[in-house]
Amino acid sequence: MHRIKLKINGKGFEHEVDSRLLLIHYLREKARLTGTHVGCDTGNCGACTIIFNGKAVKSCMILAVQANGAELTTIEGIAQNGFHPIQESFMDKFAVQCGYCTPGMIMSAHALLLENPDPNETEIREAIEGNLCMCTGYQQIVEAISHAAKKIGRSEKK
Amino acid sequence: MYPNRFEYFAPTSLQEALSLLSIYQDEAKLLAGGQSLLSLMKLRLANPKYLIDLGHIADLNYIRQNGDKIAIGAMTTYAQIKDSELLRKDCPLLVKTASVVGDVQVRNRGTIGGSLSHADPAADMPAAVLASGAELKAVHLNGERWIKAEEFFVTTFTTALAPNEILTEIRAPTLAGHKTIYLKAAPRPTDFAIVGIAACLRLGPNNRCEGIAMGVTGASDKAYRPQALEKALQGEKLDFYTIREAAARVTEGIEVNENIHASSGFRSHLAQVYTARAIQTAMNS
Ligand SMILES: Cc1cc2nc3c(=O)[nH]c(=O)nc-3n(C[C@H](O)[C@H](O)[C@H](O)COP(=O)(O)OP(=O)(O)OC[C@H]3O[C@@H](n4cnc5c(N)ncnc54)[C@H](O)[C@@H]3O)c2cc1C
Ligand code: FES
Ligand code: FES
Numbered sequence: 271m272h273r274i275k276l277k278i279n280g281k282g283f284e285h286e287v288d289s290r291l292l293l294i295h296y297l298r299e300k301a302r303l304t305g306t307h308v309g310c311d312t313g314n315c316g317a318c319t320i321i322f323n324g325k326a327v328k329s330c331m332i333l334a335v336q337a338n339g340a341e342l343t344t345i346e347g348i349a350q351n352g353f354h355p356i357q358e359s360f361m362d363k364f365a366v367q368c369g370y371c372t373p374g375m376i377m378s379a380h381a382l383l384l385e386n387p388d389p390n391e392t393e394i395r396e397a398i399e400g401n402l403c404m405c406t407g408y409q410q411i412v413e414a415i416s417h418a419a420k421k422i423g424r425s426e427k428k
Numbered sequence: 429m430y431p432n433r434f435e436y437f438a439p440t441s442l443q444e445a446l447s448l449l450s451i452y453q454d455e456a457k458l459l460a461g462g463q464s465l466l467s468l469m470k471l472r473l474a475n476p477k478y479l480i481d482l483g484h485i486a487d488l489n490y491i492r493q494n495g496d497k498i499a500i501g502a503m504t505t506y507a508q509i510k511d512s513e514l515l516r517k518d519c520p521l522l523v524k525t526a527s528v529v530g531d532v533q534v535r536n537r538g539t540i541g542g543s544l545s546h547a548d549p550a551a552d553m554p555a556a557v558l559a560s561g562a563e564l565k566a567v568h569l570n571g572e573r574w575i576k577a578e579e580f581f582v583t584t585f586t587t588a589l590a591p592n593e594i595l596t597e598i599r600a601p602t603l604a605g606h607k608t609i610y611l612k613a614a615p616r617p618t619d620f621a622i623v624g625i626a627a628c629l630r631l632g633p634n635n636r637c638e639g640i641a642m643g644v645t646g647a648s649d650k651a652y653r654p655q656a657l658e659k660a661l662q663g664e665k666l667d668f669y670t671i672r673e674a675a676a677r678v679t680e681g682i683e684v685n686e687n688i689h690a691s692s693g694f695r696s697h698l699a700q701v702y703t704a705r706a707i708q709t710a711m712n713s
Binding site: 272288289290291292295311312313316319322325326327328331332333335336338378381396397399400401 | 429430431432433434435436438459462463466467470479481483507530531532533534536537617618
């Protein structure tokens with residue numbers, strides 16, 4: 271067992287964990303943050319995407335012990351009050367159907383907009399290359415991210 | 429899915445990691461970005477008893493100029509290579525290659541050292557280090573040695589590294605003035621290569637080929653330099669027919685892979701087409 275200390279969504283967490291526990295299962299079962307989804311568990315689908323020290327990563331491809339000392343952001347942590355503009359845009363642009371991929375998609379979009387506030391369509395498509403969606407056909411998701419970028423840009427200008 | 433039980437170590441210095449490795453030898457595995465190893469452990473294809481995480485050793489993550497070479501720490505991620513101004517200027521082949529590995533999340537975790545040490549026969553980075561003429565530094569408790577990229581890849585998942593060695597640095601010559609490209613044929617952009625071709629050319633007047641080094645991945649049990657092809661083009665004027673004729677030799681002497689993505693005949697054909705295309709694209713770059 272290992273004692274890990276980390277920050278999730280700005281809050282401190284400390285737990286004893288088994289070395290083989292994956293970060294995704296730590297988040298869901300120990301930290302009780304169940305917004306992050308488990309899709310494939312093999313690193314292919316991106317449903318488990320979170321932000322790890324500022325970078326989008328697949329939390330099923332990291333051990334919980336590797337997150338000792340790290341700062342994470344999960345889907346629960348992006349909205350300040352109400353919904354985050356990316357979440358609103360996903361609703362406005364019908365970018366959600368079954369919703370399984372949505373937390374991961376939103377985290378990939380969030381990581382993109384943190385680095386590149388005004389992405390073009392190619393950049394948006396590249397940013398979600400690691401996220402699979404079985405429902406939407408991606409078009410609405412791309413539109414939602416583009417819409418969110420404009421929305422965030424407008425609110426920052428005000 | 430979760431791995432078998434193992435004991436986890438997070439050394440903060442290379443010395444400490446080397447000591448652990450020399451104690452546990454074959455029962456230990458090094459953990460870099462985990463983007464290959466954790467998959468294998470979850471599938472229980474790899475079952476190390478001891479896992480030595482290199483992620484807390486600060487001086488394995490750097491990109492810096494070293495005379496006429498560029499030194500890259502083994503724990504440098506694909507994303508860091510992709511975004512490096514120094515590499516973009518002096519060794520763009522590595523930047524171009526890192527940019528097409530997997531997806532954003534994989535590039536944020538996966539490391540150059542992990543990719544080379546893993547020696548997946550379809551991985552992208554091995555082709556680029558072969559074509560750029562890089563040398564790799566292997567360190568053990570009592571010393572170190574430099575291994576040429578050509579001598580590093582032995583066969584599928586097997587390199588020249590001994591069980592007590594850690595790959596710590598990749599040193600690539602600056603290739604300013606060279607024409608370089610990496611082209612990959614894959615089922616989808618984020619997939620492993622069916623074939624991947626890295627090319628590095630130095631052109632004289634009238635497109636005479638004054639220097640050529642290529643790296644081929646995906647075609648066989650390991651990434652390799654196609655020597656017959658390089659010889660055929662060295663010193664020649666590179667025009668369409670010369671390139672096409674020479675490209676036919678890219679798999680000469682090689683046993684070409686066969687799997688669900690491509691038969692060996694189709695894969696050889698693809699290798700030839702991508703070789704010719706890579707050389708032409710590099711020339712026009
Ligand atoms: C969804 C997905 C898509 C991918 N797509 C591609 C792709 O298109 N192209 C591609 O090339 N790869 C792809 N990969 C694999 C990826 O590039 C891996 O990151 C890489 O192969 C291994 O690097 P790592 O740092 O993650 O190493 P790890 O997985 O941590 O380690 C791999 C192996 O190398 C050993 N090792 C690591 N570092 C060292 C060292 N410094 N010295 C000695 N031994 C060491 C480990 O013990 C282990 O055996 C993909 C992976 C995923 C999950
Ligand atoms: S659950 Fe992590 S990538 Fe699918
Ligand atoms: S909305 Fe169903 S998988 Fe994307």
